[in-house]
Amino acid sequence: MKLYKKFYLINFFIFFFTSLAFGDMKIAYVDIDLILSESKPGKILLFQLKEIEENKIKQFKKDEINLKDEEKKLISSKNIITSEEYNKNVSNFKKKVDNYRKIKNSDIENLKKIRNSEILRLLNLINPIIQKIMDDNSLEILLEKKNIFIAKSNTDITNIVIDEINKNIKNFEIEK
Secondary structure (H helix, E strand, O other): OHHHHHHHHHHHHHHHHHHHHHHOOOEEEEOHHHHHHHOHHHHHHHHHHHHHHHHHHHHHHHHHHHHHHHHHHHHHOOOOOOHHHHHHHHHHHHHHHHHHHHHHHHHHHHHHHHHHHHHHHHHHHHHHHHHHHHHHOOOOEEEEHHHOOOOOHHHEOHHHHHHHHHHHOOOOOOOO
8 A cells, every 4th residue: 555655646746747847848830931932031042043043944945946956957958968977967966965965954953952052051041040039939849830730820930030030131142
């Protein structure tokens, strides 16, 4: 009987003190996608990335038009030139097309790397601001909105974070 009393007493204290310890834990969440799209430096970054990508796409289209023109000229010269010379020209054209595809794939991968590294660089700039907000509001845990099933809207601090970012980071340039 004495053992049961000790057991219940220990369980009572463990339950009582752990519920008090975790009862004051403040948790909030932010929407990183909204921060990137609505904050001034995020808008600047996304605009710069879009501009770079659009310029690359224009260049790809120009190159493709040139290759199509070259292909038409090659086909039209089929009956004019010798078969050996034609085969040589076709072989050279195939090499150009393969080279273009490699360059295009390389450029696309490079654009992805630039996008990821610049977003990460911006997030690293934002991180101290978010940490300060957490300290000021005595937050223990900050979650990403994507990973939350349901929560009260008063625990969303996204707009506070956006306001602080806009106050502290005026400009953001892509590193070349």
